[in-house]
Amino acid sequence: MTEKWTSRLILGLTLIFLIGPFLIIIIAGLSAGQSLAFPPDGISLKWYLKVFEIESFRDSFILSMALAIFGTLIALALGVPAAYALNRYEIPYAETIKTIVAAPIIVPGIIVGLALLRYLVLPIGLTVTLALFFAHTALVLPYAVRVVSSSMTNLRSDMEEAAVLLGCTRLSAFFKVVLPNIKGGVLAAFILGFVTSFNQVPVSLFLSGPGVRTLPIDMLAYMEITYDPSVAALSALLAFLSVGIVFLAEKFLGFSRYV
Amino acid sequence: MFQNRKEGFALALPAALFIGILFLLPVGILLSEAFQLDGGWSLQGYIDFISKPLNQTVFLRTLKLGFLVAAVSAVIGYASAFCIVNLDPKSRGRIFGMVVLPLMISPVARTYAWIVILGRTGIVNDAIIGLGLSDTPIRILFTETAVFLGLLQLFLPLMIISLVSSMENLPRDAISAARVLGANWLQVFTKIILPLTKEGLVMGGTLVFTGSLTAYITPAILGGAKVLMLETLLYQKVSVSNDYVSASIIATILIAMCFGTNLLLKRIATARE
Amino acid sequence: MSSPYILLKDLTLAYGDMVAVPKLNFSCDKGELIALLGPSGCGKTTTMRSIAGLLAPQSGQIYIDGKDVTNVPANKREIGLMFQSYALFPHLSGFENVAFGLRIKKLPEAEIVEKTNKGLDTVGLLHLANRKPSEMSGGQQQRLALARSMVMEPKVLLLDEPLSNLDARLRLEMRAELQRVQRETGITMIFVTHDQSEALALADRIVLMKDGLIEQIGTPDELYNKPTSVFAADFLGFENIFEVSNNVIIGDAGKMSLDFKSESGHLAWRPSGVKIGQGKYKAVVKSVAFAGERREYVLDAEIGVIMADVSAQKKSYKIGESLAFDLPKSEAHFIEQAS
Structure with a gap:
């Protein structure tokens, strides 16, 4: 009996430490007063509403969304064929290719941002937006390859051969037989990539210009000016967004199977 | 049908080229810059960098915090993971989900919460003053303690996940058998649980340690200019003093530390007893 | 003299630099049931895959029905193959598995439905048309795979170890099923096996292979009673x-x-x-x-x-x-x- 209660106490404290802070910012954002405080000075929704009126937040939200969606789509367009090739074929330099594709996980993001700024944006004149797009795509690519690969390992290659013998071309065999059986993995990769890209900070630190800032960077910049509860409200909204997406993915896809 | 090596290579090539050209190449040039001085190859940049007391302090602090966060998360991680593994499957899934959840949330949001908790008018200071422990708010924000707490909250889930997955393979009977043979809990831990979950510990340790070394947001928000870590120092070098050479040097140090940790811990994990 | 239905001429098959089958020559008539028999690694599966078009030969020709098909891609060769693992499509129902090839052919819907139902009926699976392969037993999955190949009315049906995944009772059933389908349709069948008793029981003629070479070709009777080599004798039970x-x-x-x-x-x-x-x-x-x-x-x-x-x-x-x-x-x- 005591063991059971000890276990509950340990888990309870751990979860309070991990999740408690979110509850606090959700509530802090509900403040009716002017400054960030907990417990808040009265309750109102005004900060939650104000978030939508701050123009820079709106612009950076759109940029972050676009980066996350298109960056992940391109990462999948590159990553699905790569995962397929690495699983199906005995290709030359397979280990080298795997190492290259996994590199963005190991290299600290801030260095990537700096490198792209110095050697792509400044000398060549690449726009900051395009550099951001490249960086976010590269960042998501390893996850796309890994998640799609793991959903492909149980897929036997003779299924494709069967499809070809029934009249399919290689390409249509991929779309008719392979893709339907890995679509859960592809969707999981998309969600994981989206969340990773959307929440990404270090890579984007140096990649910001006039009017071009990802949302997290914009929030950091806003916090340097003022500690009003709007950032708390925005943080809470973003947390709901991420949790909502992951919750739906888990419910309809069994997301955690793939990650 | 899949003997065509060229076909397979062609399918994998775009991804490798994309990362190679747009990612590795610029990073490689950046790193090589740290070894160049006055047009020649040299380690002088490193010697100058390390000889500055501020840089030494930041370097050691980064190491210290990384190590502390990894160690404390290992302790909490073992306790939590052990409890989670022993739950019934249904509540186990639910609790595990709650542990994973924070990973999906923006680190900015996760770190921001600590301002509310640790700030001058935050919960902790309210409590301290309310209890009469101090008349004026004490500074917690912008101290190493704040950074430590922020990093711990950020990376603890990674440790718990690694340990839970390695503990799932732990033979349940082994623990009972050891207990029956008269081992106390400490002996059970050091003689059975630890050796059998070593891989999970190393994996989690690598993730937490390198994560802490390369975190930017937490030291930036909770440490500020007072508690610089290597990442925040790098940012400062570029944005305040336009010192790209120092930035490259810090970048090299960071990457070397990450790779070094990966290799070292992997070796420990695969070493024989 | 009429030309043979299937003719393999100086067929050389290789994986990279490793030659699996050097200069194979073989022919058979329409409607024959041929067994490719031999221990694992003897080149029998490799030979079968090249007939299907899944493996391009290094040299030599394959003729089917008098036509050189060596360079005809697998999807145009009109050959059926029943895989050892069945290779059913897990995301499709039994009906859609069988209809798959007919849909690729873009036949009219009514014809697809008719042919598919008839195919399912022939193997006794019409009542399971809406089930996914994962909801079928091993024997049902195999009959589904058979139906999927047969509705395409292939020129040749290849079978890779057709009985090896079944238990003893199902094996007898499936053997009877294959013989019935062959009798009713008159289709040419080539099956690969490492089990001499399977080959003896099913085949009209047996091709015994060793190290990529044909060791002996003959009727089950000839092989069983008159093996011409030590290897053949050993493989057929002269211990x-x-x-x-x-x-x-x-x-x-x-x-x-x-x-x-x-x-x-x-x-x-x-x-x-x-x-x-x-x-x-x-x-x-x-x-x-x-x-x-x-x-x-x-x-x-x-x-x-x-x-x-x-x-x-x-x-x-x-x-x-x-x-x-x-x-x-x-x-x-x-x-x-x-x-």
Whole structure:
């Protein structure tokens, strides 16, 4: 009996430490007063509403969304064929290719941002937006390859051969037989990539210009000016967004199977 | 049908080229810059960098915090993971989900919460003053303690996940058998649980340690200019003093530390007893 | 003379630099049921895959129905293949699995439905049309795979180890099913197996392969009773094979003189052909196993190990017991091949 209660106490404290802070910012954002405080000075929704009126937040939200969606789509367009090739074929330099594709996980993001700024944006004149797009795509690519690969390992290659013998071309065999059986993995990769890209900070630190800032960077910049509860409200909204997406993915896809 | 090596290579090539050209190449040039001085190859940049007391302090602090966060998360991680593994499957899934959840949330949001908790008018200071422990708010924000707490909250889930997955393979009977043979809990831990979950510990340790070394947001928000870590120092070098050479040097140090940790811990994990 | 339905001419197959099948020549007529028999690694599956078009030959030609199909891609070759793992499409229902190829052909919907239902009916799966393959038993999955190949009305049906994944009872059922389908449609079938009893039971003709080469081609009768090589004899159950020279048989352990005249070459006896209890040779029982009707002995003789199996009705011997045995001329099979 005591063991059971000890276990509950340990888990309870751990979860309070991990999740408690979110509850606090959700509530802090509900403040009716002017400054960030907990417990808040009265309750109102005004900060939650104000978030939508701050123009820079709106612009950076759109940029972050676009980066996350298109960056992940391109990462999948590159990553699905790569995962397929690495699983199906005995290709030359397979280990080298795997190492290259996994590199963005190991290299600290801030260095990537700096490198792209110095050697792509400044000398060549690449726009900051395009550099951001490249960086976010590269960042998501390893996850796309890994998640799609793991959903492909149980897929036997003779299924494709069967499809070809029934009249399919290689390409249509991929779309008719392979893709339907890995679509859960592809969707999981998309969600994981989206969340990773959307929440990404270090890579984007140096990649910001006039009017071009990802949302997290914009929030950091806003916090340097003022500690009003709007950032708390925005943080809470973003947390709901991420949790909502992951919750739906888990419910309809069994997301955690793939990650 | 899949003997065509060229076909397979062609399918994998775009991804490798994309990362190679747009990612590795610029990073490689950046790193090589740290070894160049006055047009020649040299380690002088490193010697100058390390000889500055501020840089030494930041370097050691980064190491210290990384190590502390990894160690404390290992302790909490073992306790939590052990409890989670022993739950019934249904509540186990639910609790595990709650542990994973924070990973999906923006680190900015996760770190921001600590301002509310640790700030001058935050919960902790309210409590301290309310209890009469101090008349004026004490500074917690912008101290190493704040950074430590922020990093711990950020990376603890990674440790718990690694340990839970390695503990799932732990033979349940082994623990009972050891207990029956008269081992106390400490002996059970050091003689059975630890050796059998070593891989999970190393994996989690690598993730937490390198994560802490390369975190930017937490030291930036909770440490500020007072508690610089290597990442925040790098940012400062570029944005305040336009010192790209120092930035490259810090970048090299960071990457070397990450790779070094990966290799070292992997070796420990695969070493024989 | 009519030309053969399938003709493999100097077919050389390789994986990279490793030649699996060098210069294979083989032909068969329409409606024949051919078994490619041999141990694993003998090139039988490789040969089958190249007939299907899944493996391009390094050199040589494949003719089907008088047409050179060597360079015809697999999806245009109109050949059916039933995979050992069945290779069903897990995301599609039984009906859609069978309809798959018909849809690729873009047949009118009504025709697809009619043909698919007929195909499912033929293998007795019409009532399971809406089930996914994962909800079917092993035997049902295999019949579904058969139906999926057969609705395409292929020129040739290839089968990879068609009975190996089934238990003993289902194996008999499936064997009957394959023979029935073959009889009713008159389709040419080539199946790959490593099990001599399967090949003997099903095939019209057996192609025995070893190391990428054809060892012997013949009817089951010919292969069973008249293997032309030591390998063929061994593979088809002659477990006692000895070199013979000047009327002396030479075993691993020693020599014995033969009590009848024989040319030089090899002599082979099945275990059932060895006589026990009488004869001029002596041996010690090394082990004995009771197998219902028969008793299987391993004997330690002067020339080496002798396998014998005799009716369980006869006198039994214990391990370690000495006995007399004979290798009778009437049961001996002579192989010309020298060592």
